[in-house]
Structures are given as C-alpha cells and as structure tokens.
Amino acid sequence: METVAAKKTANKIAVKFKLTGGTALPEYKTEGAAGADICSNEDCIINPNSWKLVSTGIFPEIPENFEIQVRSRSGLAAKNGIFVLNSPGTVDSDYRGEIKVILANMSDKVFKVKKGDRIAQLVVAPVCQADFETVSEISATERSSGGFGSTGME
Secondary structure, X not given: OOOHXXXXXXXXXXXXXXXXXXXXXXXXXXXXXXXXXXXXXOOEEEOOOEEEEEEOOEEEEOOOOEEEEEEOOHHHHHHHOEEEOOOXXXXXXXXXXXXXXXXXXXXOOOEEEOOOOEEEEEEXXXXXXXXXXXXXXXXXXXXXXXXXXXXXXX
C-alpha cells in the first residue's frame, strides 16, 4: 500500500532555474496548488488600458516533453483588473532565456508593481507533439462544423 508521502512525490518533476537580482524560486502557496507564484524583479508602472513586459529574474531549464504555462493570478485580476495578456503563455523546454510576464491593466487606475510582488503563476504541464498530415476528407461527428454557440445557452 502506497503512503500519502509516496503519492505526493510520485507526481513531481524537477525544473531548474537560474536566478538573478535576488529573485526567489517559484513557490506553491498551498499543498494542492497547481500554480507556483512568481515575483516581479523590478519596480514599474502599468498605465490604465495598457500592458508592460515585466522582468522576473528567473531563467528555466525545463525537462524535455514538458512546458511551463504562465497564467494570471486570480486575485490580481478580480481585485485590480491585472492579468497576463497572453494567458496562458508557453515557455518551451528548449528556452533558456528569462521568463518575462506580459501584464495588462484593464482598470482605469495606474497599477504599481514593486520588486518582489507576486505577479503571475507557473504551471508545469506535459507536452505531446503531433504528426500533422494532409487528408482529402475528415470524419463527421454529431457537432461537425458547429462552432461558437452551437450547443446553445441552456
């Protein structure tokens, strides 16, 4: 019988980071968190209805067949209108540069980011690459080409 401790470590993968400028490692704030918070590595201002590329000071080494997704923090979005513009942003396993976050401000107020503020979260996810091929026909389904709103409102 597997112990609880064995189950917790069985689903983990090592991701290495080079840190600059006194930045901390990403951190899970609760035991069940899917996303690890990352912090700003600079002081900056994001004007209303604008966006800014914010430095984090972290450089990843992600294992092959995995990616890191950069996502918004729900509290920043709900309370301040601040979110990751291209959420989820993808960091590929062969990227070795600094992770920067495109933060957008949809509020009518200037938003101040201070060095050390938690600005986004990282989710590590497996990746599967496809073999793409051209065919003359594709199979039909019940939905077929029904798109936006095709399944109704109820």
